[in-house]
Amino acid sequence: MHQQLQAGAPRARPPGTGADEWGLIGDAAHDPTSDHSPHNFPSWGNQIVTAADFPNRPDLGLDAHRVLDDIRRSRDGRVKYGISNGQMFSSYAVAGYGPWTWRPYNPKNGDRHFTHGHLSVVGDARADGTQPWQTIGSQLATGGDFYTMLSACKYGDKGFAVFVLQATLLAYGFSPGDVDGGYGDKTAAALAAAIRDGDGKNFGYWEFAAFMKRVVSAGGGKGEKGDPGPQGIPGPQGKPGDAAVLPPGAVLTISQG
Template sequence: MSWYVAKSLDVLLAQLNAKAPNRSKVSDGSIGDASHSARESDHNPTSTGQVCARDFTNDPAGGLAGQWLADALVASRDPRIKYVIWNRRIIDSRAGQHPWQWMPYSGVNAHTHHVHVSVFAGALGDRTDPWNLGGGTKLSGRQLLNGDTHMKLPAEMNTRSEVIALPPDADVKLIFAAKTVIFGGHIYCWSAVPGQGTGGDPVQWRTEVKEGEVIAIPRGTSKAEITYSCASEIDLYVQAIA
């Protein structure tokens, strides 16, 4: 069965990667391994293929402390949150589960190396509005992953190029997400002002683009050509800050 991560968690991943671009991802995860598949877990796909959980590595030195993330999510009271597990405690939003109160967690994994975030299945978990994490992670005027700035690039085992229009009067970032490695990632930019286009890749040619990677596009770019190959379709999000 094909699967995908709930889109709200892709949004959260992109925001955290932008906040802490050098953070460790050693304990990051989405779809469950064999041990998860043997039991009930939000890391397992639903009947529609939606994976409703992500883990985010605790890396204070790299700019992402697990305690900060857990506290920020709880403070937000975001309706997409089903529960959060961190450092031997769990907080659940659902009625009958001591809603929004930290409780002891006695699972096999103490969750001291990563924060587990579960969202509700279905349309709520796929909402793509930005997460309110405080501390400047939600910028005024930012359009992040809404219906106008999300597109799917088709799978292509060879090399494929797609041209997308961009707002030249904004600072633009492209955020890539796919179930397999994206090879290539070469980007050519055209400027709305003659002679000011990059004529090439602003971040150099790379052999792969990692899931959730954020690529900055020079201001003044009116369109970009993305050359890539990938075994699965790519979710491309355009973040524009006026």
């Protein structure tokens, strides 16, 4: 996951951030029950760490909460839980909160994870999956570069990426108003209509995947019927017909007009 996030947000990779901000194994003072501490898992393996931290640096293109929300919405089978910005979700129900639902996070040590994100994976072979995490850095089969550009778009932004998003929405029948490079209410409404989910104010991985699915299925729609085309050239002369045969006793009369 670290490699993928650093590929998706190259400015956030060390030395742009400290190497210690990309934590895996806890130090000697770390809680031994934490997923950052090595544990043994029957039928899977021994001394395995099942947690990873990464910095929360939106200024460098890495928004930890957005990354974890992408992963939460993807319902990835490798996930155990994620923490960021004073919130937590689990892949299972907890104390009145359903699976994959954000809930308040107030640990005893006071670290509510505003400076970094935390992802824990399940303690079995599912965690060995090498498929990309459905967030920044993942190369989609359709338009990886397109996603990399558009994934920076959010409500209030202005610029070329927003212009491309607006132009694409308009081309597929979801009008964002003026195609002016400004991500306002009309652009958000058009995106929400296109993906049939949310308020359209963020263009993360999940929005991109849903949008591309709609784009591919839409196929651009049907245009209005055009005017008739020009008359075609005459076809070739047909073969001569058979000679007429008059029945016996018939008289052929030719009149002059």
